[in-house]
Amino acid sequence: MVVGVLAVAGLYWFQPWKLVTDEVVDEALPAVVTSSGAATATPTASATAAPTTTAPAANRVLAAGDFISHEHETRGSAEIVRLANGGHQLVLRGLDTSNGPDLRVWLTDQPVIDGTAGWRVFDDGRWVEVAKLKGNKGDQVYDLPASVDLATTRSVTIWCKRFSVSFGAAELKSA
Numbered sequence: 307m308v309v310g311v312l313a314v315a316g317l318y319w320f321q322p323w324k325l326v327t328d329e330v331v332d333e334a335l336p337a338v339v340t341s342s343g344a345a346t347a348t349p350t351a352s353a354t355a356a357p358t359t360t361a362p363a364a365n366r367v368l369a370a371g372d373f374i375s376h377e378h379e380t381r382g383s384a385e386i387v388r389l390a391n392g393g394h395q396l397v398l399r400g401l402d403t404s405n406g407p408d409l410r411v412w413l414t415d416q417p418v419i420d421g422t423a424g425w426r427v428f429d430d431g432r433w434v435e436v437a438k439l440k441g442n443k444g445d446q447v448y449d450l451p452a453s454v455d456l457a458t459t460r461s462v463t464i465w466c467k468r469f470s471v472s473f474g475a476a477e478l479k480s481a
Contacts, residue, residue, distance in 0.1 A: 327405055331441035335397055336387055339364040363390035368456065371476035374418060376425045377466065378404035380474020384462045385481075386450075394450040396436055396462065402443050408468040409439040411448060415458045418477040425471050428463045439464060 370385040382401035388394055396411065414433040418424060434454050440446045463475040 328443050329405060329441035331444040331446045333440075333445055333447050335399065335445050335447060336365045336389065336395060338367050338385075338387055365389050367481040368394075369459070369478035370481050371418075371461075371478050373401070373403075373464075373474045373476045374420060374424075375474050376422075376463075376472040377469075378406070378473040380404075380464060382476075384476040384478065386456060386459070386478060393452075394454070394456065396448040396450055398446045398448075398462075400444075401441075401446065401464075403464055403473050405442040406466050406468075406473065408466060409442070409473065410465045410467050411436040411439055412463045412465045413450075413454060413459045414461050414463060416461055418461045418475045424475065428461070428465060428472055428475070429470060432458065434459075435465075 366388050368386045368388050370383060372383050373380045375381075380401075380403040382403075383399045385397040385399070386394060387397055396413065398411075412428055412433045412435055414428045415431045416427045416433075419427060432455075434451075436448045436450065459478060461475050461477050464473040465471075466473060
């Protein structure tokens, strides 16, 4: 009976079936302006009034980076997008990583380090858990709370909370 209890506990803890199953997500990604976008003149109602200049409201990429592999092979890219309405989103494009138990999306103030040295650094500093990872493959969008300090955010990691290890991470560089 003890062996049975240990086997069930081990299966729950490691969830080995996740190594052979994928969760695919294909969310609509926000359209973004890719260039700096010059201000355009807007005609006024009066022909004698001076024209005003306004920049069109648009979604803009503030920071972006490509994922590197840590504990598991990970590919894709991440972007912090400022929406035209003033909100912010984290966009994961073409994410491809392993499935695993208790995977989370974290924004952190830590640098992305190659190799095994980078596997466990993200909980050493400040981090914000954005959400549970929606799926280990595909395009996904996460709304960011207003409390996220984008000025100190340096990276995004796919974090395995159960084992305190990064599956992969992307350094977020200003766009």
